Amino acid sequence: xxxxxxxxxxxxxxxxxxVLPDEHPAMPQLNSMFGEHTFFVDEMGLKVLxxxxxxxxxxxxxxxxxxxxxxxxxxxxxxxxEPEPTGVIVVFEHVRH
Numbered sequence: 001x002x003x004x005x006x007x008x009x010x011x012x013x014x015x016x017x018x019v020l021p022d023e024h025p026a027m028p029q030l031n032s033m034f035g036e037h038t039f040f041v042d043e044m045g046l047k048v049l050x051x052x053x054x055x056x057x058x059x060x061x062x063x064x065x066x067x068x069x070x071x072x073x074x075x076x077x078x079x080x081x082e083p084e085p086t087g088v089i090v091v092f093e094h095v096r097h
Contacts, residue, residue: 019039
């Protein structure tokens with residue numbers, strides 16, 4: 001799931017994870033391995049959001065899915081695994097302009 005800048009802010013606030021910017025050197029490899037997503041990293045590894053059923057007319061939500069775990073204590077090497085839903089749901093509040 002590719003997120004808007006507002007959805008990225010809300011996800012970072014709710015998860016405490018860091019977003020990987022589109023210019024990050026790893027993005028071409030991540031996109032080829034996992035498809036077009038907004039990628040996040042936290043102390044456990046690499047995550048994306050997958051859409052979930054709508055929780056209301058003004059809200060969208062996504063479930064956090066783990067794609068890779070850190071392979072070293074310095075958090076510099078990721079080890080990919082089968083996508084694992086975490087059960088964590090991020091709810092996006094509708095932002096009115």
